[in-house]
Amino acid sequence: MLATIGWIATDLGARFPGEMYQVSTIEAHNKLVDEGQMQPFLGAILIAELYSLYLIVEGWGGEIDRSAGDYFFGKGFLPKDVEGEKSMKLKELENGRLAMLAFGGIATASVLTGKAWPFFD
Numbered sequence: 001m002l003a004t005i006g007w008i009a010t011d012l013g014a015r016f017p018g019e020m021y022q023v024s025t026i027e028a029h030n031k032l033v034d035e036g037q038m039q040p041f042l043g044a045i046l047i048a049e050l051y052s053l054y055l056i057v058e059g060w061g062g063e064i065d066r067s068a069g070d071y072f073f074g075k076g077f078l079p080k081d082v083e084g085e086k087s088m089k090l091k092e093l094e095n096g097r098l099a100m101l102a103f104g105g106i107a108t109a110s111v112l113t114g115k116a117w118p119f120f121d
Contacts, residue, residue: 011117
């Protein structure tokens, strides 16, 4: 969901300050790799994956009771009743799937048209 909003925001002109960040959304990945700016992002992903591995190992050992995709961050945000919690989890799942389709469509349209969002200038 954040990727979809981020793509649209950068196509509408939102940028970090600095010359290296003043590129189109399509060019951003390759430019950041060339400038050596991807290491912090890869480091953050590594930390998240190591935490995920820790939870998987603990779950296999029976040390914790964990559902798939549960990283124990959202307990305070869910409704207290069981039906409300199920409903909120289903909404999150469906909205996440819709956002993935939207991101794929935006990336494809951007590459095919060579234009920024909303792709009709």
